[in-house]
Amino acid sequence: MTKLFRRLTGAFACLLLAAAALAQQPFIVVASTTSTEQSGLFPQLLPAFEKDTGINVRVVAVGTGQALDIGRRGDADVVFVHDKTAELKWLAEGEGVRRYPVMYNDFVLVGPASDPARVKGSKDITTALKAIADAKAPFVSRADKSGTHAAELRLWKDAGVDIDTAKGPWYRETGSGMGAALNTASELNAYILADRGTWLNFKNRGELGIAVEGDKRLFNQYGVMLVNPDKHPNVKKELGQKFIDWLVSPRGQAVIAAYKIGGEQLFFPNAGTDS
Amino acid sequence: MGDAEWGGLPIAASAVDVARGDTQVLQGVDVLIERGTRTFILGENGAGKSTLLRVLHGLIAPTRGTVTWGGDTSRPPRQAMVFQRPVLLRRSAAGNVRHALKLAGVRGSSAQRCIEHALAHVGLAALAKRPARVLSGGEQQRLALARAWALAPDVLFLDEPTASLDPPSARAVEAIVNDIHALGTTIVMTTHHLAQAKRLADSVVLLQAGRVAEHTAAAQFFSEPCSTYGRAFLEGERL
Amino acid sequence: MNTIAESFSVALAMITHLDPRVTAIVALSLGVSLTSTLCSAVIGLPLGAAVAIGRFPGRGPLIVALNAAMGLPPVVVGLLVYLLLSRAGPLGSMGLLFTPQAMVIAQTVLIVPLVAALTRQIVEDAWIEYREQLRSLDSSWLQSTLTLLWDTRWSLLTVVLAGFGRAASEVGAVIIVGGNIDGITRVMTTAIALETSKGDLPLALGLGIVLITLVTTLNLGAHVTRQWARARLG
Numbered sequence: 001m002t003k004l005f006r007r008l009t010g011a012f013a014c015l016l017l018a019a020a021a022l023a024q025q026p027f028i029v030v031a032s033t034t035s036t037e038q039s040g041l042f043p044q045l046l047p048a049f050e051k052d053t054g055i056n057v058r059v060v061a062v063g064t065g066q067a068l069d070i071g072r073r074g075d076a077d078v079v080f081v082h083d084k085t086a087e088l089k090w091l092a093e094g095e096g097v098r099r100y101p102v103m104y105n106d107f108v109l110v111g112p113a114s115d116p117a118r119v120k121g122s123k124d125i126t127t128a129l130k131a132i133a134d135a136k137a138p139f140v141s142r143a144d145k146s147g148t149h150a151a152e153l154r155l156w157k158d159a160g161v162d163i164d165t166a167k168g169p170w171y172r173e174t175g176s177g178m179g180a181a182l183n184t185a186s187e188l189n190a191y192i193l194a195d196r197g198t199w200l201n202f203k204n205r206g207e208l209g210i211a212v213e214g215d216k217r218l219f220n221q222y223g224v225m226l227v228n229p230d231k232h233p234n235v236k237k238e239l240g241q242k243f244i245d246w247l248v249s250p251r252g253q254a255v256i257a258a259y260k261i262g263g264e265q266l267f268f269p270n271a272g273t274d275s
Numbered sequence: 276m277g278d279a280e281w282g283g284l285p286i287a288a289s290a291v292d293v294a295r296g297d298t299q300v301l302q303g304v305d306v307l308i309e310r311g312t313r314t315f316i317l318g319e320n321g322a323g324k325s326t327l328l329r330v331l332h333g334l335i336a337p338t339r340g341t342v343t344w345g346g347d348t349s350r351p352p353r354q355a356m357v358f359q360r361p362v363l364l365r366r367s368a369a370g371n372v373r374h375a376l377k378l379a380g381v382r383g384s385s386a387q388r389c390i391e392h393a394l395a396h397v398g399l400a401a402l403a404k405r406p407a408r409v410l411s412g413g414e415q416q417r418l419a420l421a422r423a424w425a426l427a428p429d430v431l432f433l434d435e436p437t438a439s440l441d442p443p444s445a446r447a448v449e450a451i452v453n454d455i456h457a458l459g460t461t462i463v464m465t466t467h468h469l470a471q472a473k474r475l476a477d478s479v480v481l482l483q484a485g486r487v488a489e490h491t492a493a494a495q496f497f498s499e500p501c502s503t504y505g506r507a508f509l510e511g512e513r514l
Numbered sequence: 515m516n517t518i519a520e521s522f523s524v525a526l527a528m529i530t531h532l533d534p535r536v537t538a539i540v541a542l543s544l545g546v547s548l549t550s551t552l553c554s555a556v557i558g559l560p561l562g563a564a565v566a567i568g569r570f571p572g573r574g575p576l577i578v579a580l581n582a583a584m585g586l587p588p589v590v591v592g593l594l595v596y597l598l599l600s601r602a603g604p605l606g607s608m609g610l611l612f613t614p615q616a617m618v619i620a621q622t623v624l625i626v627p628l629v630a631a632l633t634r635q636i637v638e639d640a641w642i643e644y645r646e647q648l649r650s651l652d653s654s655w656l657q658s659t660l661t662l663l664w665d666t667r668w669s670l671l672t673v674v675l676a677g678f679g680r681a682a683s684e685v686g687a688v689i690i691v692g693g694n695i696d697g698i699t700r701v702m703t704t705a706i707a708l709e710t711s712k713g714d715l716p717l718a719l720g721l722g723i724v725l726i727t728l729v730t731t732l733n734l735g736a737h738v739t740r741q742w743a744r745a746r747l748g
Contacts, residue, residue: 329646332650358646358647374661379652
């Protein structure tokens with residue numbers, strides 16, 4: 001009994017010490033997206049930032065909608081997502097200070113080797129999506145208010161498909177992150193819109209492969225914003241701004257460009273442009 | 276009346292009714308337990324013996340009527356009870372006695388002396404450190420008595436304490452009860468064994484369906500019962 | 515089947531090579547779950563015993579509520595604690611969200627009903643056995659509570675282990691209040707969720723095997739202790 005008690009207090013003490021140690025180092029909380037995390041960018045990016053500034057970055061990775069909501073509640077210092085429309089709306093609501101474009105990557109339409117909608121190799125995403133809707137070929141949607149989901153809905157609209165009426169058993173809404181949705185698509189042998197980063201890092205491909213890529217409309221822009229410190233006094237505005245400044249600096253942009261999977265660059269820095 | 280010297284005696288139950296749901300377990304019971312006596316409560320199954328015992332100890336409050344201990348309506352300390360099946364904690368034999376002493380406010384070395392004394396008197400000194408629950412039935416009941424002994428009670432209540440014991444263990448228990456009585460403790464006991472009652476009782480309370488059929492001196496009861504029911508009760512035994 | 519076989523070799527490699535990232539995650543998992551189990555025991559054991567012995571208005575509904583709360587969905591608990599600890603919430607100024615402390619709080623909230631409800635049942639059964647004798651000995655309500663808690667200690671150990679098992683295996687509460695932050699609030703269960711969603715199923719299952727092994731080892735240790743103590747003390 002006493003031995004168990006001693007072990008428990010030991011573990012508790014370790015936890016307290018660890019917590020204390022963590023509390024010494026300056027840190028910020030960044031709300032970002034699952035696709036950014038699952039692309040594997042952060043283990044490249046954050047250690048470099050920490051080395052340059054000594055600031056620890058704690059990333060909470062959720063869908064874009066939830067990330068912006070975390071910012072709204074003041075539970076994060078910085079928001080780093082990829083849905084320009086939603087970001088601008090968030091700024092207009094007074095939740096943030098200023099939007100800085102950081103980098104872009106692209107979406108790809110991933111599909112089964114059997115290609116039931118006959119879209120493989122196409123460079124036109126809207127005709128491809130129309131073909132999928134007409135063929136009622138299985139399609140997996142994230143349906144989670146993420147940047148990817150928002151892009152998908154925009155593309156359906158551009159393709160002239162009213163997805164709310166057109167959707168049927170062929171259109172599966174999972175309400176999950178990118179990787180989980182890819183798992184589902186892999187199981188169902190379905191088409192799915194994914195960001196290239198997560199796709200390149202994804203290991204459970206099954207029979208899926210890239211069906212459509214290269215269309216300019218598949219462009220996916222990332223923006224970073226500081227949470228409004230006037231609304232939330234607890235926001236670490238100096239540290240947060242340091243992170244933002246570093247991301248758009250030549251050094252940060254170079255680290256982003258240097259991230260490759262299998263020799264292929266994932267993200268294309270474009271800070272300072274109007275994106 | 277009711278100060279420490281009198282120690283909560285005599286115990287007077289007056290017009291006591293005990294109802295459980297729709298059943299009347301005791302009805303209009305008047306009993307007086309005098310200091311220093313050995314009172315035995317007899318009766319058939321379901322006559323209310325255990326209930327009356329508990330009412331006299333203060334564990335059950337009567338639905339009607341009163342119980343007083345030396346004139347006081349609140350139950351005094353320095354009473355102990357031993358049940359048919361000994362209720363012992365998951366500790367050593369000595370630990371069980373120590374627990375009771377602690378509740379009575381006796382600790383440390385004086386408690387230790389009481390424990391050794393009590394265990395020696397019931398012949399369990401060698402088993403002091405044994406877990407109470409691994410003792411035999413007879414040993415457990417003797418331990419329960421040792422616990423009661425250690426408290427030096429003014430009244431000791433016993434609810435059929437030898438019912439689950441073999442004859443040698445039963446005799447050992449009876450001997451201990453006599454020893455405790457010899458030290459000045461008043462005994463109130465229920466039993467099914469008329470022979471046992473005959474051996475040990477000074478006074479007999481005979482219950483019939485919740486009422487007192489007879490309350491006389493033991494010698495009188497066993498030679499010439501006053502009530503018809505008393506006679507029938509003893510006849511039933513002889514047959 | 516291949517995935518399962520592969521995951522066993524991944525698990526073995528993780529255990530033998532003591533990958534520092536994995537050890538950090540394991541240490542945090544144990545720290546959080548053991549701490550929350552300890553807190554739940556401190557709150558739940560006396561609470562369960564008090565409800566077992568006490569007689570007060572509303573006791574029946576309270577028992578039903580405790581029993582029902584054993585089945586609280588972890589994700590719901592996580593959400594409620596998140597709303598409490600968020601900056602926008604009542605306890606926001608404490609800045610506890612997305613920290614291990616928040617995870618301990620959420621898990622404690624989750625397990626206290628389990629510990630209290632099971633303790634209540636065990637102590638109540640013991641109370642039925644001991645009640646008359648304890649009252650005869652003039653044991654106060656508080657003294658009886660302590661006596662019964664100590665007397666049923668081995669059954670209560672099982673209850674505490676059940677609480678630990680539930681804490682160590684849940685993911686819904688800790689992922690919401692902790693945020694699954696790499697190096698800070700990533701525990702075994704949230705790491706498994708992450709690796710699964712990245713499609714790295716062998717790694718996810720490998721972590722799962724490590725987790726199961728840990729919990730089993732702990733239970734084995736407790737079982738051995740109980741057997742030894744039973745033999746010595748009864």
